[in-house]
Amino acid sequence: MKELVKEKVESAIREIYGEELIGVVERASFEKPKKKEYGDFATNVAFLLAKELRQKPFSIANELLEKLKLMEEFEKVEVAGGGFINFFFSQNFYVEILKKVLHEDFYLSDTGKGERVLLEYVSANPTGPLHVGHGRGAVVGDVLYRVMKLTGYKPEREFYINDAGRQIKLLGVSIYARMKELSGEEYPFPEDGYRGEYIVEVAKKLLELKPDILSLPEEEAVEIAAQFGKEELLKEIQKDLRDLKVEFDIWFSEKSLYEKGEVEKVLKLLEEKGLTYPKDGALWLKTTQFGDDKDRVVRRSNGEYTYFASDIAYHYDKIERGYDRAVDVWGADHHGYIPRVKAAIQALGKEPDWLEVVLIQLVKLFKNGEEVKMSKRAGNFVTLRWLMDEVGVDAVRFFFLLKRHDTPLDFDIDLALSTKNENPVYYVQYAHARLCSILDKAKERGFSPSEENLELLSSEEERELIAGCYSLKYELELVAKRREPHRLTYYLIDLASKLHRFYNKHRVIDEENRELSSARLALIEAVRKTINLGLDILNVAAPRRM
RNA sequence: GGGCCCGUAGCUCAGCUGGAUAGAGCAACGGACUUCUAAUCCGUAGGUCGGAGGUUCGAAUCCUCCCGGGCCCGCCA
Incomplete structure (x- = not known):
């Protein structure tokens, strides 16, 4: 409807004032007024034209009125409030609209103009089950994808698996420690290890599968535990997502970036551009050249790459794959990370706006008026699985979209289970x-x-x-x-x-x-x-x- | 200390690329089922849109400052 009114106004302006003033239509508002006396639709174009033409809004509105009156879509058009133009649709117009709804795919549009967008969401570490915050990001990403498909974009869905680096080692050590405990041996649990009970379950499973694992050299056993744990937990994540009806086109492995030498390659590229420098034994990227607060380390003095380094390689890969735009869905606690990634993107020669970050705020669960606290089994957060079991997938998906993604969400479990109109x-x-x-x-x-x-x-x-x-x-x-x-x-x-x-x-x-x-x-x-x-x-x- | 987000009815929040008398749900109160699903609807009440300035024909919306709340500022991921 909006497009239609816009079109009509455009043609009226074209006739009276000529082509060059058509632009104001884009800036003007076309809305259904709050008061029905103001018609079915209203616009403020006359006010905007008034600025350009240095004439009174009221007289401009009246000039436009003469043309608009004659159009058959409108039963009545009038000027009010000093220059608003109010449109009253004809009954025939409603009939036409209704027929469109009945017979056409009226909801499709080409707003996206074929833009290829890579949507990346969830991307949880394979070191534990998904929590409710991941679930919110998953639903936001998934629905965004579905809508983009219908509005003329060419979106693709990707999950970035953080299967490299310190947290995977830590996962291995955590499982190893639990296996030792299970077989009755004393073994100190790692300081920042994963303490969730799910680790014990993975440990049990691995012990069953490989009873002799503890007789292997520790380093080797830890490595096996890490790989096994990663795969098990990723499977669990994938099952949770399937049950939430969230799908992906691509599962992208961070590890593969290292294996293919992509991380080294991209750092070399940046070095050639003169954008890196060594200091205190580490390698730094000059992100301050692109608006970041301080430069960032990409390779630590101990020779290991930082997470940031693989992330640069990852986004470089996205750029190379030819997407017109990348949309990353992140937890809001990562917002401080945005400037440096955008800086990296500029360092790689793209506009910072090529990357958009959609931030997902915290989800809190409430039951009987009290906040649901972390469960022991999960580590220290409420799992998505628990919530899905509690209220069902439909409620989970719908409720996650009851607030804008960047405002905190209080999820009322009693409400989600209620069969009253309040739900x-x-x-x-x-x-x-x-x-x-x-x-x-x-x-x-x-x-x-x-x-x-x-x-x-x-x-x-x-x-x-x-x-x-x-x-x-x-x-x-x-x-x-x-x-x-x-x-x-x-x-x-x-x-x-x-x-x-x-x-x-x-x-x-x-x-x-x-x-x-x-x-x-x-x-x-x-x-x-x-x-x-x-x-x-x-x-x-x-x-x-x- | 620096940066980001938020502050709208008693509660939870929409609205925010400026538009006419600021909306919804819940809670409160009063109504509507011999009728196609009352898991619904209608009505009443409830507000200096955190505060103060500014920009302009016009501000919840944009700008500045202040107050209050949250988050982030690692050679972690």
């Missing part, structure tokens, strides 16, 4: 079930949807529903452009609310008025299709009955 998942699902029920009931009684008399759908509630369905297209564009998947849940709650309001005021199946009934059934089908679509994109169930 937004049920609220939306109930709307869907209700729509299905009406359609079933109508069929039983010999009614069927028809597009013969759609002009009868002229009440405020019906128009709201028609416009509401169609705006899915616009919402998806916003989700993709602004990387804000939470908008989709809000949209669905809003559409469900419009449906419930309609339902309580109007009767669909009416023996006295079969024509209106048939038209309303068409509307019901359109709303059902739209809610179903929205839930599908979220990958949340749309039950026919509840």
Whole structure:
């Protein structure tokens, strides 16, 4: 709808003021006003044109009005508030929109213009189970991907496996220590080792598989434990993600960067550009040249590469793979890391904006009004698995998108289990079930949807529903452009609310008025299709009955 | 000390690339089921949008300062 009004205004401006002022349309607002007296849509273009033309907004608005009045999509156009232009859509226009919703893939768009975007999310270390924060990032990334697919982008999904470096060694030592304990030997547990009980389980499993492992030289045994643990835990992570309905196209191994010499290669490249220097026995990257607070170490004085070094190689690899843009989903505690990675990207010759970072804020769980504390089994955090078992996947996915990704989320477990209207998942699902029920009931009684008399759908509630369905297209564009998947849940709650309001005021199946009934059934089908679509994109169930 | 995020109704939060009288849910109060699902709806009440300046036709939204809360500042990942 927005595009349409925009288009019409553009053509009016073109006729009156000429091509050169078309640009203001992009900056102008086109919105549904809060007050219905102000029409179905309103714009402030006249104010913006006033600045350019140095004339009064009011007179400019009136000039535009003369042209806009004549267009058949509008029943009425008026100027108010000193220069706002208010549009009232004609009934025919609503009919056309409704038909589009019914027959076309109206929600698709080409906003992305074919941009190849690499979405990287979760990327948890294979040293333990996923926690709820990972889950939130997973859902944000996953839904973003699904929406981008529908809005003209070419996204790909990637999980970066941190299977190299210190934390994997530590994992090996932790498992080794537990195996020693299990076989009754005294062995000091490493200072920063992984203390979660899951380590004990991995240790048990490895002992069963390789009973003689403890008779091997310690170094060798630790290495085996590290590899085994990494694989086991990665499998667990993959299972959690599958159950959360989150998928990936590429599993990218950090280790492979070392094995293929990519880390050395990229550091050499940076060295050739004169962007590295040795100091105190370490190798530093001049990130301050690109806006970072201080230079950063890429190779420690003991010869080991830092995590940053492999991350540079990783992003270099992304650049080499030819993506137009990379979007990384990170935990908000990593935000201090952004300037140095962006600096590295510039050092590699790309614009800093080539990389976008979506930050995921903390998730806190509440049950019976109290915060759910860390479980011993997991180490020191609540696992995603526990939460999924507790409230189900649909609730997890939906609730993770109830707040913008960078604001902290308090996850109310009691609410997620509630079957009342206060639970937004049920609220939306109930709307869907209700729509299905009406359609079933109508069929039983010999009614069927028809597009013969759609002009009868002229009440405020019906128009709201028609416009509401169609705006899915616009919402998806916003989700993709602004990387804000939470908008989709809000949209669905809003559409469900419009449906419930309609339902309580109007009767669909009416023996006295079969024509209106048939038209309303068409509307019901359109709303059902739209809610179903929205839930599908979220990958949340749309039950026919509840 | 430096940097980032946040402060909107009693509570949880939308709205923030400037637009008309600031929204929703929960909680409170009052209503609506012989009818297509009451897992729903309608109404009432509730606000100096943390504070003070500034930019302008117009500010919750942009700028500056202040107050309050969170997070980050490693040759960790």
